[in-house]
Amino acid sequence: MRYLIIVPGGPETESDTIGTEQQLADMQSYQEELLRAGVYVDGQGLHPTAKGALVSFEDDEWVVTDGPFAEAKEIIAGFSVIDVSSREEALEWVKRWPRSCAPGPGQALELRQIYAPEDFDEQLSPELRERERALREAAARQAAQG
Amino acid sequence: MTPPAPPVTDPDDDPDDDPDDVRRTLEAVWRMEAAKVTAVVARVVGDIGLAEDLAQDAFLQALEQWPRDGLPDKPGAWLTATARRRAIDRIRRDVNLRDKLQQVGHAEELRAADLAEAGFDRALEDIDDDVLGLVFAACHPVLTAQARISLTLRMIGGLTTREIARAFLTTESTIGQRISRAKKALRADGVTIEVPSGADLPPRLASVLEVVYLIFNEGYAATSGRDWVRGDLMEEAIRLGRVLAALAPQEPEVHGLVALMEIQASRTRARMAADGSPVLLLDQDRTRWDWSLIRHALGALDRATQLSGIPGPYVLQAAIAACHARARTPDETDWARIVTLYDELARVRPSPVVDLNRAVAMAYAAGPGPALAVVDRLVESGSLADYHLLPSVRGDLLRKLGREEEAREEFRRAAAMTDNAAERRLLLERAGDDGPVDP
Numbered sequence: 001m002r003y004l005i006i007v008p009g010g011p012e013t014e015s016d017t018i019g020t021e022q023q024l025a026d027m028q029s030y031q032e033e034l035l036r037a038g039v040y041v042d043g044q045g046l047h048p049t050a051k052g053a054l055v056s057f058e059d060d061e062w063v064v065t066d067g068p069f070a071e072a073k074e075i076i077a078g079f080s081v082i083d084v085s086s087r088e089e090a091l092e093w094v095k096r097w098p099r100s101c102a103p104g105p106g107q108a109l110e111l112r113q114i115y116a117p118e119d120f121d122e123q124l125s126p127e128l129r130e131r132e133r134a135l136r137e138a139a140a141r142q143a144a145q146g
Numbered sequence: 147m148t149p150p151a152p153p154v155t156d157p158d159d160d161p162d163d164d165p166d167d168v169r170r171t172l173e174a175v176w177r178m179e180a181a182k183v184t185a186v187v188a189r190v191v192g193d194i195g196l197a198e199d200l201a202q203d204a205f206l207q208a209l210e211q212w213p214r215d216g217l218p219d220k221p222g223a224w225l226t227a228t229a230r231r232r233a234i235d236r237i238r239r240d241v242n243l244r245d246k247l248q249q250v251g252h253a254e255e256l257r258a259a260d261l262a263e264a265g266f267d268r269a270l271e272d273i274d275d276d277v278l279g280l281v282f283a284a285c286h287p288v289l290t291a292q293a294r295i296s297l298t299l300r301m302i303g304g305l306t307t308r309e310i311a312r313a314f315l316t317t318e319s320t321i322g323q324r325i326s327r328a329k330k331a332l333r334a335d336g337v338t339i340e341v342p343s344g345a346d347l348p349p350r351l352a353s354v355l356e357v358v359y360l361i362f363n364e365g366y367a368a369t370s371g372r373d374w375v376r377g378d379l380m381e382e383a384i385r386l387g388r389v390l391a392a393l394a395p396q397e398p399e400v401h402g403l404v405a406l407m408e409i410q411a412s413r414t415r416a417r418m419a420a421d422g423s424p425v426l427l428l429d430q431d432r433t434r435w436d437w438s439l440i441r442h443a444l445g446a447l448d449r450a451t452q453l454s455g456i457p458g459p460y461v462l463q464a465a466i467a468a469c470h471a472r473a474r475t476p477d478e479t480d481w482a483r484i485v486t487l488y489d490e491l492a493r494v495r496p497s498p499v500v501d502l503n504r505a506v507a508m509a510y511a512a513g514p515g516p517a518l519a520v521v522d523r524l525v526e527s528g529s530l531a532d533y534h535l536l537p538s539v540r541g542d543l544l545r546k547l548g549r550e551e552e553a554r555e556e557f558r559r560a561a562a563m564t565d566n567a568a569e570r571r572l573l574l575e576r577a578g579d580d581g582p583v584d585p
Binding site: 032035036037038039040084085086088089091092096117118130133134136137139 | 178392432435
């Protein structure tokens with residue numbers, strides 16, 4: 001089962017620096033550890049919110065608010081995806097997150113399970129299910145060719 | 147309105163303290179740590195069987211202490227430290243072991259325990275090599291295939307004897323005996339956790355990959371009994387494969403095996419109909435394949451072919467599987483390429499089963515006539531006399547050639563040869579079915 005680890009951001013991730021040498025090295029070691037354990041799927045960091053935007057839907061219209069949106073309650077600074085055999089294992093991996101990259105006071109790493117294809121078997125109508133699969137198939141083919 | 151009362155902290159409500167949660171966490175941590183703990187101890191005590199005993203002792207101690215005292219702060223480090231302490235105690239107590247350590251050059255004098263402490267620190271630095279070496283030892287050709295499988299699942303996968311027994315539909319005592327005999331055999335043969343090199347490497351690596359693939363296949367298609375898929379073993383094998391790919395990234399066959407397993411696993415949900423009956427590859431609903439697995443597999447296959455000189459058997463099998471994965475519909479399958487890949491496979495690993503599969507591909511690339519000629523030669527050679535897919539394939543070809551009576555006879559013959567209930571039902575259906583021809 002696949003899990004998403006969501007990394008919260010703060011003032012330091014909102015600056016244009018990508019982290020200290022130590023943090024980068026620690027994060028690399030962590031990802032290498034995930035890889036050697038056969039559980040690594042993906043892991044990425046995000047640019048400051050200044051380069052992003054908030055897009056809301058108000059009065060039947062899309063409203064774009066350019067970043068930064070640091071005053072917003074929760075900013076995401078990055079994410080990792082792991083493929084593990086149990087929720088307990090996922091939690092154990094989160095607890096091994098490098099200390100130097102641990103979230104600040106009042107913040108937390110967030111662990112969320114990603115829906116698997118079989119989860120859709122129960123929830124989606126047959127028609128939507130087929131479309132969902134066709135979409136994933138097409139996306140995978142595109143990725144495989146590119 | 148009164149403000150909500152502050153939450154009352156009841157120690158019994160702390161999820162960390164619930165014994166069942168703690169046990170589940172321990173099992174998860176053990177799966178993550180078993181190989182490392184065993185490898186480090188094996189490096190220091192020089193005996194893989196003893197290392198496995200000591201690692202199991204640490205696990206059992208955790209099983210006793212954690213549910214009672216709560217989870218340690220760093221569960222992984224706790225397990226390593228406990229196994230290490232037990233190893234040092236053992237070295238202090240056991241004169242024979244001390245002598246042996248001195249013989250193998252681990253210690254020059256009686257202060258072996260102190261030297262072992264230093265050995266642990268060194269071993270922890272080279273943990274990747276030690277784990278890889280342990281994989282090679284668990285899959286050593288001196289052991290039977292069954293022993294290699296059990297030992298690998300236990301030492302590398304961190305599965306309990308009970309879990310292994312359940313997966314292989316046998317008893318705990320059978321697996322326990324198998325593991326203890328395997329450990330004795332490794333000791334008798336003086337097998338160490340050195341990573342083989344030079345001319346030793348290819349056959350030893352082949353043995354490792356074979357074990358991983360056997361574990362996968364055990365999960366993929368139980369050869370007898372009613373379960374068609376025992377998924378946990380498939381997942382475990384894929385995880386082992388990915389671990390190997392990270393530890394030995396320069397070996398194309400490792401990536402080939404990962405790709406092969408992932409593509410096969412991607413079809414799990416498509417290869418069984420709602421009523422539990424098997425669905426053949428070309429009849430499968432391709433949208434039911436797991437496309438994130440296929441994506442990963444095609445990436446692994448790319449890495450393998452970038453490394454490869456002459457592609458090995460796993461890379462070639464993965465390339466064949468990838469031909470199916472890349473075809474949007476069965477009609478778009480590049481059968482000519484598949485025939486070529488089977489030719490190459492027959493060169494690097496000649497086998498009548500490969501010849502049979504090649505004949506199936508030929509039937510699509512060149513028509514059923516030439517394919518039947520190949521199959522008839524296989525029948526004459528007698529090499530696949532007990533293999534139910536030989537009459538099954540022959541039946542397919544005869545049916546395509548309009549030789550219906552002979553075709554049915556072959557399907558009936560095939561049905562009588564398989565122990566798998568689901569497969570037998572499918573074959574009997576085809577023996578009696580005048581309906582549309584199954585490709």
